[in-house]
Amino acid sequence: MPDREERFRVMLDVVEAAVGPNPRVLDLACGTGSISRRLFARLPQANSVALDMDPTLMAIAGGSFEGDRRITFVTADLSQPGWADDLAGEPFDAVLTATALHWMQPDPLARLYADLAKVVRPGGVFVNADHMPDPETPLLNAIDETARRGYEARARAAGAVDWEQWWALVAADPRLSAVYAASRAILDDHVKGVTHPVAWHTEKLAEAGFPESGVAWRSVTDAVVVAIR
Numbered sequence: 001m002p003d004r005e006e007r008f009r010v011m012l013d014v015v016e017a018a019v020g021p022n023p024r025v026l027d028l029a030c031g032t033g034s035i036s037r038r039l040f041a042r043l044p045q046a047n048s049v050a051l052d053m054d055p056t057l058m059a060i061a062g063g064s065f066e067g068d069r070r071i072t073f074v075t076a077d078l079s080q081p082g083w084a085d086d087l088a089g090e091p092f093d094a095v096l097t098a099t100a101l102h103w104m105q106p107d108p109l110a111r112l113y114a115d116l117a118k119v120v121r122p123g124g125v126f127v128n129a130d131h132m133p134d135p136e137t138p139l140l141n142a143i144d145e146t147a148r149r150g151y152e153a154r155a156r157a158a159g160a161v162d163w164e165q166w167w168a169l170v171a172a173d174p175r176l177s178a179v180y181a182a183s184r185a186i187l188d189d190h191v192k193g194v195t196h197p198v199a200w201h202t203e204k205l206a207e208a209g210f211p212e213s214g215v216a217w218r219s220v221t222d223a224v225v226v227a228i229r
């Protein structure tokens with residue numbers, strides 16, 4: 001994915017500037033914990049609650065952070081009301097998410113934003129780095145898609161695996177067979193989500209109770225949207 005590390009850097013710039021060097025963070029739809037990994041490298045005094053619904057990704061995240069007392073894990077489906085019931089403790093200084101919320105349908109995502117307004121403390125931030133193409137610029141989006149395919153082809157030639165190839169490697173690993181079967185059932189049931197332009201996100205975040213939101217970084221079709229609680 002082009003610009004992945006750049007987006008994480010911007011996300012953590014925002015966190016450090018907005019809420020300081022020892023934030024309590026919710027790593028939302030954490031996958032294998034990519035955000036928490038970079039958070040701890042940048043801000044070693046931070047703490048993270050990492051939440052996802054996928055048992056394989058959670059198993060890998062749990063293993064790779066084994067013994068690290070700064071992180072705890074919660075399994076929950078963000079599209080279900082009550083997803084935040086198992087979050088203990090005070091509201092978060094920052095809720096961070098990347099390449100994930102486009103998996104969701106519009107109504108559950110708008111509901112999630114309303115829930116996040118209760119989960120982030122006043123003055124805290126929600127940062128969403130995701131694919132947010134603007135339907136008003138189809139020609140530019142097509143150029144971006146061509147450029148992205150070129151980037152992916154070069155990365156593949158250099159040995160990178162894509163999301164599907166990565167899952168094929170997981171499926172072939174006997175240590176992961178039980179969790180993989182559970183993940184497969186979730187992935188097979190999953191109804192593909194929808195992308196929205198930046199304006200959709202900022203509008204829904206305002207309705208949800210974030211008084212200000214805007215763009216901290218963007219390319220043609222990806223953006224980092226920051227909402228301040």
Ligand SMILES: C[S@@+](CC[C@H](N)C(=O)[O-])C[C@H]1O[C@@H](n2cnc3c(N)ncnc32)[C@H](O)[C@@H]1O
Pocket residue numbers: 028029030031032033034035051052053054057076077078079097098099100101103104
């Ligand atoms: C492409 S991964 C990104 C993970 C991580 N943020 C990263 O950048 O490496 C998308 C993640 O979103 C999670 N996810 C998607 N929909 C979800 C939902 N409704 N509830 C919880 N997690 C969800 C998936 O399980 C997956 O781990």
